[in-house]
Amino acid sequence: MTAVTLKESEFKIFQKLIYDEAGIDISDKKLLLVQSRLVKKLLDYKLSSYSEYLRLVQINPKEKIEMINLISTNETYFFREIEHFSFLQNLLKNEHANTPLFRIWSAAASVGAEAYSAAMILDSILGSDKWEIVGSDINTDVLKKARVGLYPESWISKIPDAFKKKYCLKGKGAHEGKFLVDRSLVNNIRFHTVNLLEPVMTFGRFDLIFLRNVLIYFDDKTKQKVVDNMILNLKPGGYFFISHTENLNMIDLGSLEQVETAIYRKKR
Numbered sequence: 001m002t003a004v005t006l007k008e009s010e011f012k013i014f015q016k017l018i019y020d021e022a023g024i025d026i027s028d029k030k031l032l033l034v035q036s037r038l039v040k041k042l043l044d045y046k047l048s049s050y051s052e053y054l055r056l057v058q059i060n061p062k063e064k065i066e067m068i069n070l071i072s073t074n075e076t077y078f079f080r081e082i083e084h085f086s087f088l089q090n091l092l093k094n095e096h097a098n099t100p101l102f103r104i105w106s107a108a109a110s111v112g113a114e115a116y117s118a119a120m121i122l123d124s125i126l127g128s129d130k131w132e133i134v135g136s137d138i139n140t141d142v143l144k145k146a147r148v149g150l151y152p153e154s155w156i157s158k159i160p161d162a163f164k165k166k167y168c169l170k171g172k173g174a175h176e177g178k179f180l181v182d183r184s185l186v187n188n189i190r191f192h193t194v195n196l197l198e199p200v201m202t203f204g205r206f207d208l209i210f211l212r213n214v215l216i217y218f219d220d221k222t223k224q225k226v227v228d229n230m231i232l233n234l235k236p237g238g239y240f241f242i243s244h245t246e247n248l249n250m251i252d253l254g255s256l257e258q259v260e261t262a263i264y265r266k267k268r
């Protein structure tokens with residue numbers, strides 16, 4: 001089969017669909033990126049054009065989910081942006097030593113490295129039954145991996161030594177070359193499919209929300225909508241982390257106030 005090219009007119013339709021569904025704002029220059037992410041589907045289904053795949057996506061909700069799974073960028077790693085984890089450590093020691101249940105939402109969780117990094121800190125400071133974490137993502141494939149908590153051994157290098165010893169189990173046999181996050185942490189985290197464009201009513205309120213390295217894919221209108229939705233899930237006095245490479249400059253912060261670079265707090 002000769003390589004099928006994605007036509008400009010087809011790209012425009014995918015671009016709009018992805019924006020409407022996930023808020024992901026794909027630049028006009030990213031035609032080749034979209035083509036390379038979706039080519040697998042043309043091969044799998046033996047299709048001869050992207051228009052045929054587009055039709056499948058439009059009539060089949062399951063296919064639409066798989067298309068978004070292929071398009072979303074899921075790069076993550078343990079203890080990414082370490083300043084946030086140092087902040088969390090100090091916050092727990094200084095303000096939450098007696099909090100009965102400290103709740104975190106990792107709201108664009110990808111394969112779970114962010115949630116498990118936070119879990120290691122929570123568990124080591126608060127003990128096993130005084131915290132819970134909810135992880136969520138629009139991508140159903142990454143969530144399957146997050147629920148298992150099995151990672152390539154190369155990912156372990158970013159984890160502090162004390163946590164490696166306590167929470168990471170070296171894989172053997174079929175899991176050679178991988179490590180498994182300790183089940184005590186895995187069992188304390190629930191991962192759910194959530195589209196950040198829609199408000200979440202069922203999670204309850206959180207002491208801290210991680211919303212990192214996802215705002216970068218949204219335009220200002222979508223950023224505003226997502227942040228407004230999420231503030232509803234933050235307790236008064238709760239913290240809101242975005243990435244150090246992102247900003248909320250162009251949006252109305254509402255009840256949030258900035259306390260440090262990439263750290264906001266909901267007014268009491």
Ligand SMILES: C[S@@+](CC[C@H](N)C(=O)[O-])C[C@H]1O[C@@H](n2cnc3c(N)ncnc32)[C@H](O)[C@@H]1O
Nearest residue numbers: 022072075076108110138139195196212213214
């Ligand atoms: C680059 S990863 C960030 C992972 C992690 N927060 C970190 O900082 O390492 C971005 C994640 O956002 C998710 N995402 C993109 N659009 C989304 C949406 N509308 N709703 C929920 N998650 C979304 C992607 O599927 C992806 O897993």
